[in-house]
Structures are given as C-alpha cells and as structure tokens.
Amino acid sequence: MAAHLVCLTNEGGVPLFSRSSGSAKPLAFAEQGMLYGVQMFAQNHGVTLQTTDTEESKVVWRVFHDSIVLVLVQGDDGSSHVHANTLLEHVFQTMVMYLGLDTISRLRNIERLRRDLRVCYPVIDSLLEDVHVFDSICETVEVVSTTEVASLQEPLESFVTECDSTFGCVHCNGRLLVATPKWWSLSGQEMMLLCRFIRSLPKNSASDIPVYLPHASPKVPHRLISVHLLSGLVVSVLCLDVPTLSTVQSKLIETHWLPHFETLKGCLRASVTNIPKTIPIDPGILGFLVINTEQHKCISSCELPIVEGSMAERRPLTVQKRRRILTSFYRNTVGSIFSVIHSPERKDPSGDRPSTFLHAAEETYMNALDHKCFAINSKDFRLFAIFSSAVPHHAVRYVSLQFLENLKKDKAFTDLREKKS
Known part of the structure; x- marks a missing residue:
C-alpha cells in the first residue's frame, strides 16, 4: 500500500524530511505546505486535527512534544486509524532512538537536524514498506521458534558479561x-525498533553506534555494538565505555561463538520458514500470526509447505499473497472488532476509540473465494490464521483453537524477562 510521510517543525512548518513507499511519487513542496497549513489553521482555532478521509486515502496528523509534526497519507484499506497512529509513533521513536529526545524536542539548529535525520531513513523506510515481519503493526518483537535456542542462552550470557553489560541479544534474519x-525487559517497541535498526546495518559488518532507548533512556545514549556472526545473524550488546569494538572482534567473538557455529547455522535455516517443529500444523493452514500481548512477542509464518494431496493444494496462494491477506486481516480486525493493546510505556494512544460493544469479542472469521481467515482473542494471546478455502467452515474454528493451545506451549513464549522486585 503506497504511503507518504512528511515531517515538519510545529512552529513554522519547515520541512525536515519526506519519505514515500511503494510506487508513490514524493510529495511536492506545495503539497507538504498544504498539509501543514490545514493542521495549523485548526490549531490556531483551538482544534486538534487528527484524521480526515478522502474517497481513496486517509490523512493522519500527529504533533510530538510541540516541536515535530508528522503527517501520514496512505490508501484507505478500511482499517482503523489506530494503525496509522501507531506507525507515526514508531517513526517518532525511531528519531528519538537515533538522536535523543532533547535534540528532537528542542529545535536549535534546523539545518543540522535535517542532515542528522538522514540516518533514520533506513528504519523509517522499513516501517513504511511491507517487510517479512509483522512486528511493527502489533507493537511487538518477532521471535524465532526453534528448539536450538536453549543451547545459545549460556554463550550469550557469558559473552554479554565479558562485555561488562547485561543487555545483549542475537538477531536472525530480522x-x-x-x-x-x-533485553527482554525492554518495551516491545524498543525491542522492535532495535531489531529494525540492526537489520538495516550493512551485511557482514561490525558497528559501534550510540543509540537512545525511547522509553528506558531517551536522553542518555548507550553504545550498541553489533557484529555479524554469519550472513543474516547478528550478535548485539548495549554497553557503556568498555569494551572497544576491536576487543569484541578480536578476543570475544571467536571465544564465545565459534564452538556454536553449527547451531547458529541451524537457527538460520529454521528462521526462513519459522515453523515450530514440535507443534503439529494442520495442512489446511496457509499462514499464521500469534501474539503474546503480555510479553510483547509474536511468531509468524506464511511459508507453511503445501502437503501433496491436501486441501490447500487445490487453490494455492503465493507467500506474498498470504502475507498481504494476513496483514489486511489483522488491520481490519484490531481496532474495530478486537481492542487495541499497546505497549504499557506508550503514553499517548492517539486514534484509539472506545468500543461501542458491551462485551469483548473473542473470535471472528472471514471467508473469501480462495481463502478463509480466523482470529482468536484470548487472555495474553491472539491468533490470526489463514486457511485454504477447501477447509470446511466447522473445522476452521476447531483447528484454530487446537493450534493456539499448542503454540502457547512453544519455548519461544517462555517468560525470560528480569523479575521486578
């Protein structure tokens, strides 16, 4: 879905950057000025302008800390405006992650800020574009489901301790x-944005970059040291003055990770399809997204193999189409049928509207010519699944319930967060 994003100063409407996704052409300067003018006209009359709809598009305005105005223009897919507001929240916190809250909220040098914001473009563009993960739309971090993870916890803990830190992780294909x-105790948004940032780093490289944690430390930066162990597999640690990047590369990487390279290679292979090996999956399921709303984790896969002779083989859907369907189903369900669950650290849930229902919906479904969708809203978990159209209606609910119960037991959902005293 094509989208335009414009960032301006709240006082004066000076353009800071403009980004576009899909086949959309960048907005002209006059169009950016018009979007700001409408918002400023409303503001001068004591009105907070949030959204407006046209025949084909929706426009969303957000003012952050009375300094930055973000405007999003995207096609109207019928979903709740809360998803557009969540995207703008992610964009602003990306700016904070790179430059710090003080720099963004106190606009001292506009020209320098405009130049500095360029480093944010890769992450912002990934938020605007359709990518291979669902983390941003559900404010969670997407995890890998593989039985080999447990054997990597000890070397990671040892490596992070040698780096004089307690914050460390390994990312695998995003x-x-x-x-x-x-690290698990960070907010879902922080883990998601750090994951996007690490994914944007040059392949087969090592880096030492200062970053701010949007919720935990928005004004004081930490060093984020990241080293590619294999192509697509990165170990990262948040630290202070020590160690140096050269020390990490020359002394710590080989000692802690070389004995586990075969395990790491196995994790790389498993992350491509991200199918839990210990969980039976009905051959009629074409894709799924399961979210742990309490831990702010999610697991997804749209690359489930089609079993020869199964019902799914009758009308096969490409991986790309499965992903588009699952994304659309999520966006049109959450905010209208299911309530929105934000990261607890998010102070301004703009765009949220109180439900007009007297009860909370627990299940919903959708039927189309070439597929079916089913969603479950249970305590701490949500499941969104795509089925072959050949699967009988009465079987879809039963299979979904059984699948969710099995997924709840997956080791990826073991709560590893630091216990608060």
Whole structure:
C-alpha cells in the first residue's frame, strides 16, 4: 500500500524530511505546505486535527512534544486509524532512538537536524514498506521458534558479561533469536525498533553506534555494538565505555561463538520458514500470526509447505499473497472488532476509540473465494490464521483453537524477562 510521510517543525512548518513507499511519487513542496497549513489553521482555532478521509486515502496528523509534526497519507484499506497512529509513533521513536529526545524536542539548529535525520531513513523506510515481519503493526518483537535456542542462552550470557553489560541479544534474519533477561525487559517497541535498526546495518559488518532507548533512556545514549556472526545473524550488546569494538572482534567473538557455529547455522535455516517443529500444523493452514500481548512477542509464518494431496493444494496462494491477506486481516480486525493493546510505556494512544460493544469479542472469521481467515482473542494471546478455502467452515474454528493451545506451549513464549522486585 503506497504511503507518504512528511515531517515538519510545529512552529513554522519547515520541512525536515519526506519519505514515500511503494510506487508513490514524493510529495511536492506545495503539497507538504498544504498539509501543514490545514493542521495549523485548526490549531490556531483551538482544534486538534487528527484524521480526515478522502474517497481513496486517509490523512493522519500527529504533533510530538510541540516541536515535530508528522503527517501520514496512505490508501484507505478500511482499517482503523489506530494503525496509522501507531506507525507515526514508531517513526517518532525511531528519531528519538537515533538522536535523543532533547535534540528532537528542542529545535536549535534546523539545518543540522535535517542532515542528522538522514540516518533514520533506513528504519523509517522499513516501517513504511511491507517487510517479512509483522512486528511493527502489533507493537511487538518477532521471535524465532526453534528448539536450538536453549543451547545459545549460556554463550550469550557469558559473552554479554565479558562485555561488562547485561543487555545483549542475537538477531536472525530480522527476528529476535535469543536475548538476556534485561533485553527482554525492554518495551516491545524498543525491542522492535532495535531489531529494525540492526537489520538495516550493512551485511557482514561490525558497528559501534550510540543509540537512545525511547522509553528506558531517551536522553542518555548507550553504545550498541553489533557484529555479524554469519550472513543474516547478528550478535548485539548495549554497553557503556568498555569494551572497544576491536576487543569484541578480536578476543570475544571467536571465544564465545565459534564452538556454536553449527547451531547458529541451524537457527538460520529454521528462521526462513519459522515453523515450530514440535507443534503439529494442520495442512489446511496457509499462514499464521500469534501474539503474546503480555510479553510483547509474536511468531509468524506464511511459508507453511503445501502437503501433496491436501486441501490447500487445490487453490494455492503465493507467500506474498498470504502475507498481504494476513496483514489486511489483522488491520481490519484490531481496532474495530478486537481492542487495541499497546505497549504499557506508550503514553499517548492517539486514534484509539472506545468500543461501542458491551462485551469483548473473542473470535471472528472471514471467508473469501480462495481463502478463509480466523482470529482468536484470548487472555495474553491472539491468533490470526489463514486457511485454504477447501477447509470446511466447522473445522476452521476447531483447528484454530487446537493450534493456539499448542503454540502457547512453544519455548519461544517462555517468560525470560528480569523479575521486578
């Protein structure tokens, strides 16, 4: 879905950057000025302008800390405006992650800020584009489901301790593979944005970059040291003055990770399809997204193999189409049928609307010519699944319930967060 994002100063409407996704052409300067003018006209008359709809698009405005205005223009897919507001929240916190809250909220040098914001573009573009993970739309970090994770916890803990830190993790093809309890204790948004940032780093490289934690430390930066162990597999640690990047590369990487390279290779292979090996999956399921709303984790896969002779073989869907369907189903369910669950650290849930129902929906479904969808809203977990159209209606609910119960037991949902005293 094509989208335009415009960032301006709240005082004066000076453009800071403009990004576009899909086949959309960048907005002209006059169009950016018009979007700001409408918002400023409303603001001068004591009105907070949040959203408006046209025949084909929706426009969302957000003002952050009375300094930055973000405007999003995207096609109207019928979903709740809460998803557009969540995207703008992610974009602003990306800016904070790179530059710090003080720099963003106190606009001292506009030209320098405009130049500095360029480092944010890779993460912002990934938030605007359709990617291979669902983390941003559900404010969680996407994890890898594999039985080999347990054997990597000890070397990670040892490596992070040698780095004089308690925050460390390993990412695998854009998903979080294993992390320390302190890392799991970060907010879902922080883990998601750090994952996006690490994924944007050059392949087969090592880096030492200062980052701010949008909720835990928005004004004081930490060093984020990241080293590619294999292509697509990165170990990262948040630390202070020590160690140096050269020390990590020359002394710590080989000692702690070389004995586990075969395990790491196995994790890389498992992350491609991300199918839990210990969980039976009905051949009629084409894709799924399961969210642990309490731990802010999610697991997804749209690359479930089609079993020869199964019902799913009658009308096969490409992986790309499965992903589009699952994303659309989520966006049109959450905010209208299911309530929105934000990260607890999010102070401004703009766009949320109180439900007009007297009860909370627990299940919903959708039928189409070439597929069926089913969603379950239970305590701490949500499941969104795509089925072959050949699966009988009465079987979809039963299979979904059984599948969710099995997924709840997956080791990826073991609570590893640091216990608060």
